[in-house]
Amino acid sequence: MDTLWQNIVELFTSERTFSIMRALILAGAGFVAARLASGAFTRMAGKRLTAHHLLVLRRVIYYGILALFTVSVLFELGFNLSVLVGAAGILSVAIGFASQTSASNIISGLFLLGEQPFAVGDTVRVSGTEGEVLAIDLLSVKLKTADNLYVRIPNETMLKSEVVNLTRFPIRRFDLMLGIAYKEDIDAVRDILFDIARRNPLCLEEPKPHFVFTGFGASSLDIQFSVWAQRENFVEVRNTLQVEIKKVFDEKGIEIPFPHMSLSAADATAPFPVKIVEPRDTSAQG
Amino acid sequence: MNKTDNNPVWWGTFTVAAEESLLWEIGAMRLSVLRKSQEWQVAQTGYGFSETDDVTCRIARGERIADDAAMPERFIFTKTAETLRVMPQLADRPVIVRPAGAMRVLSGQETTIYVSSPLWVHIDVHEPPVALGDFPIQRPSDTWFGPSTLEGELCYAGSTQGRLRLDELPQRPHRAFTPVSIVNHSADPLLLERLSLPVPFLSLYSSEGGTLWTNGVTMRRESDTDIAEITISETPPPTEYVTHRLTGPRKKAEKNMLIRAFGALLG
Numbered sequence: 352m353d354t355l356w357q358n359i360v361e362l363f364t365s366e367r368t369f370s371i372m373r374a375l376i377l378a379g380a381g382f383v384a385a386r387l388a389s390g391a392f393t394r395m396a397g398k399r400l401t402a403h404h405l406l407v408l409r410r411v412i413y414y415g416i417l418a419l420f421t422v423s424v425l426f427e428l429g430f431n432l433s434v435l436v437g438a439a440g441i442l443s444v445a446i447g448f449a450s451q452t453s454a455s456n457i458i459s460g461l462f463l464l465g466e467q468p469f470a471v472g473d474t475v476r477v478s479g480t481e482g483e484v485l486a487i488d489l490l491s492v493k494l495k496t497a498d499n500l501y502v503r504i505p506n507e508t509m510l511k512s513e514v515v516n517l518t519r520f521p522i523r524r525f526d527l528m529l530g531i532a533y534k535e536d537i538d539a540v541r542d543i544l545f546d547i548a549r550r551n552p553l554c555l556e557e558p559k560p561h562f563v564f565t566g567f568g569a570s571s572l573d574i575q576f577s578v579w580a581q582r583e584n585f586v587e588v589r590n591t592l593q594v595e596i597k598k599v600f601d602e603k604g605i606e607i608p609f610p611h612m613s614l615s616a617a618d619a620t621a622p623f624p625v626k627i628v629e630p631r632d633t634s635a636q637g
Numbered sequence: 638m639n640k641t642d643n644n645p646v647w648w649g650t651f652t653v654a655a656e657e658s659l660l661w662e663i664g665a666m667r668l669s670v671l672r673k674s675q676e677w678q679v680a681q682t683g684y685g686f687s688e689t690d691d692v693t694c695r696i697a698r699g700e701r702i703a704d705d706a707a708m709p710e711r712f713i714f715t716k717t718a719e720t721l722r723v724m725p726q727l728a729d730r731p732v733i734v735r736p737a738g739a740m741r742v743l744s745g746q747e748t749t750i751y752v753s754s755p756l757w758v759h760i761d762v763h764e765p766p767v768a769l770g771d772f773p774i775q776r777p778s779d780t781w782f783g784p785s786t787l788e789g790e791l792c793y794a795g796s797t798q799g800r801l802r803l804d805e806l807p808q809r810p811h812r813a814f815t816p817v818s819i820v821n822h823s824a825d826p827l828l829l830e831r832l833s834l835p836v837p838f839l840s841l842y843s844s845e846g847g848t849l850w851t852n853g854v855t856m857r858r859e860s861d862t863d864i865a866e867i868t869i870s871e872t873p874p875p876t877e878y879v880t881h882r883l884t885g886p887r888k889k890a891e892k893n894m895l896i897r898a899f900g901a902l903l904g
Contacts, residue, residue, distance in 0.1 A: 520786065522781055522786060522791070549686075549778070550685075551686075551778075552685065552686065552776045552778045552779065554779075555778070555779050555780050555781050556733075556778045556779070557733070557782070557794070558781060558786060579781065580779075581779055581791055
């Protein structure tokens with residue numbers, strides 16, 4: 352019994368136990384300090400920095416403090432750091448081969464942060480997916496689509512593919528492709544379109560709307576009508592403008608041609624009448 | 638207040654009993670305010686595009702816009718009081734004005750053009766005042782002012798043209814006049830196609846007859862750029878007998894500001 356008691360006392364008083372406890376306290380303190388420091392930074396610099404910069408700097412502070420404490424913890428536990436660093440060198444080659452994708456994503460992420468083609472809060476389109484940027488992380492970029500889906504795109508894909516930032520500039524152009532019947536007066540249609548844009552307060556007066564006659568289509572005269580709008584009003588302009596054009600065209604009797612398709616039951620359709628005629632006498636011409 | 642037809646003065650302080658309403662008609666725009674025991678309701682119609690030149694004013698007590706014509710905005714209070722203040726208010730963005738035909742101000746010359754800018758109806762209630770909001774009399778079109786589509790600022794398009802003579806400018810109760818002095822100190826002539834009027838820095842004054850004025854603005858062009866040094870006069874224009882200041886500026890102006898004020902048209 353005495354031996355057991357002695358062993359317990361030894362366990363709690365030994366240098367090793369103290370160093371493990373110190374390491375645990377350091378690790379806990381590290382987490383708390385990192386959290387407090389990044390929180391305090393957010394509160395202090397929150398209004399002066401953009402959401403993107405804030406996110407990046409907060410992460411740098413958090414992981415930086417955590418790394419320092421981790422080194423201290425390892426030191427406290429008696430690890431020889433120089434050996435660890437040497438081992439890490441060899442290990443990193445092995446890890447590098449094994450985690451090629453992750454490493455490539457991390458490096459792509461660093462390039463993305465440096466180049467800043469978009470920031471948190473921007474709306475981007477990447478290979479057909481359109482959404483608001485929620486976060487730019489170490490391995491991936493997270494998007495929220497308009498139908499409220501969470502999309503994770505690896506940083507490597509972001510760097511390799513074409514990224515369209517829809518909210519970079521304050522104004523955007525809406526191109527409406529329109530076809531009118533061949534019988535219509537193009538000048539009259541042009542005046543009507545400009546008047547519709549003038550009456551819509553969300554269509555910018557300057558830069559002026561553009562009217563481009565794009566060509567003679569298979570069944571219509573093809574027109575491109577482009578108007579500018581404030582970025583936030585883009586969808587509303589697209590809706591109101593097209594609805595108004597349809598309304599005014601209907602009022603003025605301007606035809607928008609579209610392909611017609613007739614469907615009928617086979618027995619109700621009479622076959623094309625075929626009439627056999629005598630060949631024409633061509634000897635007189637020759 | 639009883640029905641007042643064609644009276645240009647549509648602003649002021651009104652007393653509204655519980656369950657009573659007031660209706661303003663300024664041109665095509667209709668705005669009604671209804672006081673209930675615990676809420677104020679504001680409804681508005683007809684502030685969209687309008688080509689009518691005849692803008693008459695009418696204030697009617699007891700009338701209001703029907704709920705099916707426009708859904709009223711509701712402002713909830715613990716208990717409403719009878720004081721209602723209606724004031725004209727200038728735009729919250731600069732207004733772009735075009736002179737009647739592009740003109741050139743030659744080097745060393747100066748001129749004054751009179752321009753008018755659109756107004757909003759500012760409503761506040763109670764004492765001390767609680768703002769219910771700004772409602773446009775006629776919502777102007779948005780426009781862009783800057784050297785390119787990448788650089789510039791969003792403004793409102795002024796629907797009327799600037800004139801060299803005040804009597805050429807139509808007098809309307811829903812617009813405020815500003816005399817703009819343009820001084821060209823640069824060596825090159827200044828081609829004036831568009832002018833950015835910094836209305837958020839201006840105050841509103843009313844004359845005896847109910848005409849609304851802002852402070853005078855002086856735009857000095859020192860070099861061959863579209864940037865102007867803007868000075869806003871402390872006093873209203875002396876050409877009219879201005880009775881008192883109605884509203885102060887939305888933004889505080891510095892003594893001399895450098896603003897992109899002159900612009901050619903974008904392609």
